[in-house]
Amino acid sequence: AQSVSQHNHHVILSEAASLELGCNYSYGGTVNLFWYVQYPGQHLQLLLKYFSGDPLVKGIKGFEAEFIKSKFSFNLRKPSVQWSDTAEYFCAVPASGGSYIPTFGRGTSLIVHP
Amino acid sequence: GAVVSQHPSRVICKSGTSVKIECRSLDFQATTMFWYRQFPKQSLMLMATSNEGSKATYEQGVEKDKFLINHASLTLSTLTVTSAHPEDSSFYICSAKDGNQPQHFGDGTRLSIL
Numbered sequence: 308a309q310s311v312s313q314h315n316h317h318v319i320l321s322e323a324a325s326l327e328l329g330c331n332y333s334y335g336g337t338v339n340l341f342w343y344v345q346y347p348g349q350h351l352q353l354l355l356k357y358f359s360g361d362p363l364v365k366g367i368k369g370f371e372a373e374f375i376k377s378k379f380s381f382n383l384r385k386p387s388v389q390w391s392d393t394a395e396y397f398c399a400v401p402a403s404g405g406s407y408i409p410t411f412g413r414g415t416s417l418i419v420h421p
Numbered sequence: 422g423a424v425v426s427q428h429p430s431r432v433i434c435k436s437g438t439s440v441k442i443e444c445r446s447l448d449f450q451a452t453t454m455f456w457y458r459q460f461p462k463q464s465l466m467l468m469a470t471s472n473e474g475s476k477a478t479y480e481q482g483v484e485k486d487k488f489l490i491n492h493a494s495l496t497l498s499t500l501t502v503t504s505a506h507p508e509d510s511s512f513y514i515c516s517a518k519d520g521n522q523p524q525h526f527g528d529g530t531r532l533s534i535l
Contacts, residue, residue, distance in 0.1 A: 343526075348528075349528065350425070350427075350514075350525075350526040350527055350528045350529065351514070351516075351526035352526070353523055353524075356523070397465065409524075410467065411457075411465040411466075414465075
């Protein structure tokens with residue numbers, strides 16, 4: 308089964324700083340990858356997903372992620388964060404095959420100071 | 422967009438009682454619903470998958486007699502934690518999807534057993 312690991316558990320930034328959150332996956336055949344976000348007091352939302360094609364994936368709210376096969380990575384980036392980006396971010400892979408059932412990483416808590 | 426409502430958001434009860442958590446899809450038919458559990462500072466873990474009208478499929482290590490899942494309609498699934506004990510205290514979150522569409526998550530339920 309595939310799994311993911313997120314190495315940054317807590318990240319604190321000032322507004323306008325650039326963001327990169329790490330996500331590494333274990334190889335398990337076809338690679339599909341997701342990033343989810345959970346804002347304080349809200350439910351999980353899908354930020355972006357990679358199934359195939361262009362390895363640079365654009366998501367909502369200015370986020371993007373790049374699939375680098377040689378590094379087994381799918382890092383999440385945003386050039387300039389805002390206070391409203393304060394949230395918990397989860398990298399995920401499908402539990403099996405190409406399903407939409409995700410297996411989540413531990414999550415990264417991002418705090419953006421105004 | 423698609424909305425999943427989870428109720429209650431917070432429950433505190435005595436050890437030995439049973440607790441029911443509801444998960445409703447408000448504006449779409451949820452052919453499949455998922456139940457996750459998150460321990461503090463750990464990943465979201467898939468507990469079980471349920472398809473409407475069928476018995477739930479539990480992940481390895483999850484006690485089906487302890488965590489009863491019912492998915493009797495296309496808009497409602499329930500998770501009942503039977504004879505709850507302090508070690509069952511956790512954050513439980515449901516998600517729902519229609520066919521091959523991505524999942525939509527509920528807001529989660531914080532369960533505390535005294």
